[in-house]
Amino acid sequence: MRTHDAGGPPGPTAQAAREDGLPDPTIHARIDRRTFLATAAAVPTLAALDNRPVPAYRIVTPFKPAAQPGMPGPYPGRVVTVHSPKCIDEVTETVDVPTVKTMMARGMTALTGDKDPRDSWARFFNADDYVGIKINCSGAPGAMSMPDIVAEIVAKLTTVGVKPTNIVIHERGGGQILNAKYENFVAPGVRIASAGTWLGYDPKVYCEVNFFGEDDTRSYLLRMVTEQFTKIINVPNMKDHGASGVTGCLKNIAYGEFNNVARSHYRAVTETLTYIGTLASIEPLRSRTVLNIMDGLRGVWHAGPFSRDKRYRFYPKQMKFGTDPVAMDRFLIDVIDDKRKQEGAISVWDRDMRNFTSKQEEWQKDPNKNRSIREPGHIEYAGTLGLGVYDVKKITHTEITV
Numbered sequence: 369m370r371t372h373d374a375g376g377p378p379g380p381t382a383q384a385a386r387e388d389g390l391p392d393p394t395i396h397a398r399i400d401r402r403t404f405l406a407t408a409a410a411v412p413t414l415a416a417l418d419n420r421p422v423p424a425y426r427i428v429t430p431f432k433p434a435a436q437p438g439m440p441g442p443y444p445g446r447v448v449t450v451h452s453p454k455c456i457d458e459v460t461e462t463v464d465v466p467t468v469k470t471m472m473a474r475g476m477t478a479l480t481g482d483k484d485p486r487d488s489w490a491r492f493f494n495a496d497d498y499v500g501i502k503i504n505c506s507g508a509p510g511a512m513s514m515p516d517i518v519a520e521i522v523a524k525l526t527t528v529g530v531k532p533t534n535i536v537i538h539e540r541g542g543g544q545i546l547n548a549k550y551e552n553f554v555a556p557g558v559r560i561a562s563a564g565t566w567l568g569y570d571p572k573v574y575c576e577v578n579f580f581g582e583d584d585t586r587s588y589l590l591r592m593v594t595e596q597f598t599k600i601i602n603v604p605n606m607k608d609h610g611a612s613g614v615t616g617c618l619k620n621i622a623y624g625e626f627n628n629v630a631r632s633h634y635r636a637v638t639e640t641l642t643y644i645g646t647l648a649s650i651e652p653l654r655s656r657t658v659l660n661i662m663d664g665l666r667g668v669w670h671a672g673p674f675s676r677d678k679r680y681r682f683y684p685k686q687m688k689f690g691t692d693p694v695a696m697d698r699f700l701i702d703v704i705d706d707k708r709k710q711e712g713a714i715s716v717w718d719r720d721m722r723n724f725t726s727k728q729e730e731w732q733k734d735p736n737k738n739r740s741i742r743e744p745g746h747i748e749y750a751g752t753l754g755l756g757v758y759d760v761k762k763i764t765h766t767e768i769t770v
Contacts, residue, residue, distance in 0.1 A: 422642045428573065431573070438659075440756040445762050446764050447765045448690065450767075450770060465516050497530055500596070503537055511673070513548070515552070536566075538560075538561045542562035542563070568590075570594040582631045589650065601659045602661070608673075613701070613742040617694075619640075644749075645749050667684050671735075676732070695756050717742070
């Protein structure tokens with residue numbers, strides 16, 4: 369092991385109907401270009417672009433923050449990465465379950481400093497909790513929070529007294545979660561749910577903003593988050609994203625728990641830079657998201673968040689653990705961008721309009737094409753909202769190989 373300081377409300381509009389978080393190409397709404405901070409071309413730092421201000425977000429919620437909000441939680445600026453060359457077979461994509469169990473145990477104890485993994489889990493959860501596990505299935509079955517990892521999380525929750533009937537594996541989109549077949553991996557009683565199958569959205573908690581003159585200007589939070597969960601475990605994948613650059617902890621918990629989010633993109637323009645962090649900071653989502661376990665057994669390096677073409681799939685063979693989503697996502701940028709460079713593709717930081725295409729099929733076929741001006745700077749922006757630490761010089765990164 370080495371430790372180093374390393375670097376019920378209205379439904380969504382047509383623009384939000386897509387579950388991939390990218391705009392519906394059939395929509396031709398009027399563009400009212402609100403302005404926002406953007407990321408410099410070559411380096412991961414925020415810089416003023418066209419001197420455009422952040423959109424005028426109006427946040428409505430009756431919930432107050434916890435004394436210590438879950439994000440960034442008790443371990444700000446701390447990331448544990450557990451590697452294993454044998455965790456997944458690259459040909460069959462079969463997961464080695466005993467290895468995953470070991471990775472989970474080593475990751476949790478390294479994060480908390482405990483010797484016994486049960487003590488690590490007991491720091492976060494107890495028998496009184498009602499736990500939501502926010503998975504990501506937008507690329508299922510080719511890319512998703514692996515059922516073997518989710519099953520091990522469920523098993524560890526039960527060891528600290530959480531009842532299976534008080535555990536909910538959930539996703540915003542109902543069609544996506546069905547493809548993962550989680551019910552075949554977890555204990556009886558665990559609920560598999562989406563907004564369409566259980567409780568819907570809470571009309572009392574939303575973010576209102578008009579990006580491009582859309583008719584429906586509100587994004588509502590899942591009611592299961594506001595009315596049921598006492599704690600949330602965020603289980604994202606390692607994926608490239610055509611608008612946000614990468615999709616990790618922040619995007620999974622923000623765009624995956626609120627509706628009507630695809631309206632933040634229109635053609636080349638995307639407001640993901642500030643919208644992802646803004647949604648993640650809304651209560652009670654911020655306070656209740658207490659643990660992030662990033663599934664990096666396999667990932668997607670282009671044309672994400674889906675995985676329609678297996679040639680864009682790769683195998684980082686790792687898992688990341690932490691309470692700080694910003695710090696974890698900061699390292700995710702490197703994982704995705706390093707793979708893209710290895711494949712001879714343009715960086716997720718590329719902003720050259722000569723590489724832009726409005727044709728989805730061209731973007732899917734050519735990793736040197738962008739479908740939007742990507743905004744991986746959303747991670748650093750989230751750090752400015754207090755959600756975590758972005759500066760790698762201030763992040764303690766522990767790496768373990770099992």
